[in-house]
Amino acid sequence: MSAAAAPARTSPVERGGIPVAGPRERAGDRLFRLTVTGFAGVILLAAFALAWQLTRGSLQTWKAFGFSFLTRTVWDPVSNDFGALPFLYGTVVSSLIALLIAVPLGVGSAVFLAELAPRRVSDAVSFAVELLAAVPSVILGLMGIFVLVPAVRACEPFLSKWLGFLPLFRGAPYGIGLLSAGLILALMILPYITSIAREVLLTVPRPLKEGMYALGATRWEMVRSVSLPYARSGIVGAAFLALGRALGETMAVTMVIGNTPQISASLFNPAYSMASVIANELAEAAGDKHLSALIAIGLVLFGVTIVVNGAARLLIYKTEGRK
Amino acid sequence: MKRNLLAVLAAATLAAPAFAQVATLTGAGATFPFPVYSKWFDEYHKVKPDLQINYQSIGSGGGIRQLTEKTVDFGASDGPMTDEQIQKAGGAVLHLPTVLGADVPAFNVEGVSELKLDGPTLAGIFLGTIAKWNDPALVKLNPGAKLPDAAITVVHRSDGSGTTYCFTDYLSKVSKEWATKVGKGTSVNWPVGLGGKGNEGVMGLVKQNPNSIGYVELIYAMQNGVPYAAVKNKAGKFLKASVEGVTAAAAGVKMPKDYRVSITDASGPKAYPISTFTWLLVYPKNPDAKGEQIKAFLRWMLKDGQRMAPALGYAPLPAVVKAKVAKTVETIQ
Numbered sequence: 001m002s003a004a005a006a007p008a009r010t011s012p013v014e015r016g017g018i019p020v021a022g023p024r025e026r027a028g029d030r031l032f033r034l035t036v037t038g039f040a041g042v043i044l045l046a047a048f049a050l051a052w053q054l055t056r057g058s059l060q061t062w063k064a065f066g067f068s069f070l071t072r073t074v075w076d077p078v079s080n081d082f083g084a085l086p087f088l089y090g091t092v093v094s095s096l097i098a099l100l101i102a103v104p105l106g107v108g109s110a111v112f113l114a115e116l117a118p119r120r121v122s123d124a125v126s127f128a129v130e131l132l133a134a135v136p137s138v139i140l141g142l143m144g145i146f147v148l149v150p151a152v153r154a155c156e157p158f159l160s161k162w163l164g165f166l167p168l169f170r171g172a173p174y175g176i177g178l179l180s181a182g183l184i185l186a187l188m189i190l191p192y193i194t195s196i197a198r199e200v201l202l203t204v205p206r207p208l209k210e211g212m213y214a215l216g217a218t219r220w221e222m223v224r225s226v227s228l229p230y231a232r233s234g235i236v237g238a239a240f241l242a243l244g245r246a247l248g249e250t251m252a253v254t255m256v257i258g259n260t261p262q263i264s265a266s267l268f269n270p271a272y273s274m275a276s277v278i279a280n281e282l283a284e285a286a287g288d289k290h291l292s293a294l295i296a297i298g299l300v301l302f303g304v305t306i307v308v309n310g311a312a313r314l315l316i317y318k319t320e321g322r323k
Numbered sequence: 324m325k326r327n328l329l330a331v332l333a334a335a336t337l338a339a340p341a342f343a344q345v346a347t348l349t350g351a352g353a354t355f356p357f358p359v360y361s362k363w364f365d366e367y368h369k370v371k372p373d374l375q376i377n378y379q380s381i382g383s384g385g386g387i388r389q390l391t392e393k394t395v396d397f398g399a400s401d402g403p404m405t406d407e408q409i410q411k412a413g414g415a416v417l418h419l420p421t422v423l424g425a426d427v428p429a430f431n432v433e434g435v436s437e438l439k440l441d442g443p444t445l446a447g448i449f450l451g452t453i454a455k456w457n458d459p460a461l462v463k464l465n466p467g468a469k470l471p472d473a474a475i476t477v478v479h480r481s482d483g484s485g486t487t488y489c490f491t492d493y494l495s496k497v498s499k500e501w502a503t504k505v506g507k508g509t510s511v512n513w514p515v516g517l518g519g520k521g522n523e524g525v526m527g528l529v530k531q532n533p534n535s536i537g538y539v540e541l542i543y544a545m546q547n548g549v550p551y552a553a554v555k556n557k558a559g560k561f562l563k564a565s566v567e568g569v570t571a572a573a574a575g576v577k578m579p580k581d582y583r584v585s586i587t588d589a590s591g592p593k594a595y596p597i598s599t600f601t602w603l604l605v606y607p608k609n610p611d612a613k614g615e616q617i618k619a620f621l622r623w624m625l626k627d628g629q630r631m632a633p634a635l636g637y638a639p640l641p642a643v644v645k646a647k648v649a650k651t652v653e654t655i656q
Contacts, residue, residue, distance in 0.1 A: 076512035077483075078505065145527050153531075174476065174532060176517055259481030259518025270517050276481075280520065283354075283382025284483025284509040286408065291384075 051302065058296035060289060069296060075261040077281070082293035084300050086261035090178065090271035091304070094253060095246035097182025097267070098189055103239050105186075106193030110235075111223055113194070114201035126198060133191035141255035144184045149175040149256055152183065156268055167265040174258065179267040181257040185249060189242035196241070200234030201227055233319045240312030247305055250275035274301040345372075348616055351379040352386020352399030355485045355540065356601045359422055359635045360399070363628045367620055370627075374616055383485055384509065390416070390604050396613055398604035401485020402492075402509065403583035415607050417655070418582045419621065419648055420600040422629075423573050423638040425564045426490045427544045427551040427597070430536040431529050432456060432471065439464045441555035442497025442588070442596070448475055448536060449494060450501060451515035456534060471534065478528045478537030481518030483509040489599040490538045493587035497596075538597075541569070542636025558592040568595030569638035578647060598638070605655060614656045621652040 061069060061082065072083020109129075113122045153175030163169040204227045212222040228235075250273075258270020259280060274297050285291045357380035364376040381389075383400035390398030391412040398416075401424075409416050428445060430438055440448075444460045447453035453460055456470040480487045491507040505511050517532075519525040522543040529537045530549065541564045544551045553561040562568050575591030576584060588596045605617055625648060629639040640648065 074512070077510040078508040078512065081512075145524075145531075150531060172474065172476075174517060176528065254481070254520050255524065259520070260513070260516070272518075280482040280518075281510045282384075282483075284384040284485075286384035286387050286402075286405075286509065290510070 051299075054295055054299040054302055058292050058299050060292035061296040064289070069293075070300065073261075073263060075277070077285070077287070077290045080287065080289040080293075082289075082296075084274070084297055086263050087272050087274040087277050087297060088300065088304070089263045090181075090257065090261075091247055091273040091275070091301070094178055094181040094185055094257065094271070094273060095243055097178065098185030098246045099239060099243055101182070101186035102190045102193055102242060106190050106238075106242075107197050107228075107235060109194050110197030110201055111227070113198045114204075115219065115223055115227065122198075126195060129191045129194050132187075133195070137188065137249060137252040138255075140184055140188060141252035144180060144252060144256040148184060149180050151175075152180050160268070168267050171264075171266040171268040173268060174270065176256055176258040177268050177270045178257065181253050181271070181273070182267070184252050184256055185246045188249060188252060189246050192242045192245065193235075193238045196238035197231065197235050200231040200238070203234075204230045233316045236315050236319060237312065240308060240315070243308055243312075244305055247308065248275055248301065250279045254279055274298075274304075345375050346612070346616060347375045347377055348396045348613065348620070349377045349379075350386075350397040350399060350603075351381050351389045351395045352604070353383045353401045353485055353601055354380040355401050355424055356399065356422055356637065359632055359637050362631055362635065363624060366627075366631070367623055370623065371619070374620075376620065382483065383488075384483065386604065387412075390606075396609065397606075397617060399602065400604055401599065401601050402488040403585075403602065404604065413606070417605045417607055417651060418602040419605060419651065420573075420582050420640060420644060421603055421624065422632045422640065423569045423586075423598055423600055424486075424489070425541040425569045425572075425595055425598045425638070426486055426493075426538045427541050427564045428536055428554065429526065429529050429539050429544050429547075429549045429551045431532065431549070432534055434469050434471075435465075436550050437465075438468065438550070438552040439555070439561050440552045442493070445554070446494045446498030446501045449477055449479070449514070449516070450498075450504065451477070452500075473534040476532045476535035477513075477516030478519055478525050478532070478535055479513050479516050480522075480525055480538075481520050484521075485509065485599070485601065486522070486538065486540055487511065489587060489597060492585050492599070493597045496585075496588045540636075541565075545636060554596050556592075556594050556596045557588055557590045558594070560592050562593070562595050564595045564597070566633050566636070566638045568593055569598040570641050572596070572598040573600065573638070573644055574641035578644060582648070582651075607654065608656045618652055618655045621655070622649070625649055625652070 065072065065082065069082065070084050070088070073085045074081045074083050075086065076082070113125055117125065153173050156173035156175065159169045160171070160173070208226050208230065209222055212226050217225070253273050254276040257273055257276060259272050259276060260270040261272045261277070262269065278294050278297055281290070282294050285294055357378070360378055364378055368375055383402060386398040386400055387404055387408055389395045391408070403418055404412070404416060428440060441464060444453060444464060447460060454475055455472065456475055457472045461470055488507060488509045491505065491511050494505070495502040495507045505514065517528055519528045519537070522539045525537045525539050526543060526547055526549065529535045551563065553563045555561050571591055572586045572589040572594035575589040575594045576586045578584060582600070582602065584600070586598050586600060589598065608614065609617060625645055629645070632639045
């Protein structure tokens, strides 16, 4: 903080040596520093207040079930019997499916936009990609119900015919379920990955690329051995930002995941996510225990996001360190 | 400049009491009666321009919580408050029935447009014990229909809802197995099926999935033009849900003093069995002039408001119940 503020304090003097840095300016600088410190503090405070409130609201559940809340698979609001595992499973698996689809697609299209496409095409396409990121998730959810789900339902019999030896692709073709949830999430996070990866790839220094070409490398070789390694930490960061978004996405997932708290090997089967169960049941949760269990789910989701972000930091730190 | 700003501020503060002359009542709760409630509050504001009623349809559970915390003047719920909840809210909360609604089993089976169901069969389908459309129980009830040899896809609500409360309340009454295994509530642990969000979510799933069945509010099925089943009532008659059938169900039940009564599986030959009241929750004693304001609105609701209900797909209160509620309204302070 103070290191960043120091050059700002001297800069007016350096600029042409005009002595504008009077006592008033100093006071202004100080005010500025205090203000932005305050802003940063508010963010920190909000995060802590959130954790505190979630913990306080869910105490009843932790007291009743302890950590077994995380491993129990029942969710019965009538007899106040609660467990978080099916929701944890649904959230993590649907997000992983999304990542599995969106990362190759996103990085691939970013390479095209940054390296192959003419600048004008690239800018136009990037603009469209950013527009995609601005589509409200309820709209994507509706599209999911009316377009994606019927399409998935039509495809599922073929998937189980050809890939049915894997337990992943067995079961009744409802269309609704983990697979659809993963697909819609992939669509939602794709713009993040594409646009960040493109920006990062555009920062690869030209001399490095030209050096590769001078050595007789093809375009593919250049991308593989210069651009991608150079942009690696940025791309990893983009993937984790996208994963964070996927974990917390509520509306679109709720509309296509089938909302059934179960754990099954097949991607065709309906499942449930943490954000969905909160959105679905909070308004009508009249019982204290039910409410507390839903808030406990919120705390678990908060924890998962922290773990993912921590892992992202660690990974970026490691890849940067290797360079 | 600064002085101007001050002047504007001062003017604003002075002007504020002028706005305050329009009194406001705030309420929160059930989403199911929201269309008719918002119509009522709108129309009532036209009749009485000096009172504005502000209603937030945040769900029955939320309505009960906000009423308990006294952040609203009245609540609304599709299920009656439990004794425990009433204790928490200070010991006395009046339940005033306003309108009635019904759930219908909407289905999507190719070549079948009429379906007859009785309570145990419906419970069997939602328990998963009746898993195929050509199950003997279904064939026996529908001798003429061409029921396919296909698995039944069950669809239920995923969000907590008064619709679910009414439906599971009915199943608990007609099936012992349902009562012990699942029970009744705004959200329950469904043994089988897909969860759709809201009436539109359930409707969408039923429409898209061949051989499916799900429950939705009557008005929703009527608007969407999907076939829905006739359900056998306590008198042994098969009835398709209608506004009249729902009102008949309310007339056929013995009304307790606090109105906290379930009218599912009501007796009477014309009573549709999966029906429910929806209630406004009001404190018997209210601060300031609020008691009088609430009272005046409720009088108007019983007289003029009731007539607006059928057009919006809600069943009005039967005359017996209306007369009773009118007496209770007069006790509000």
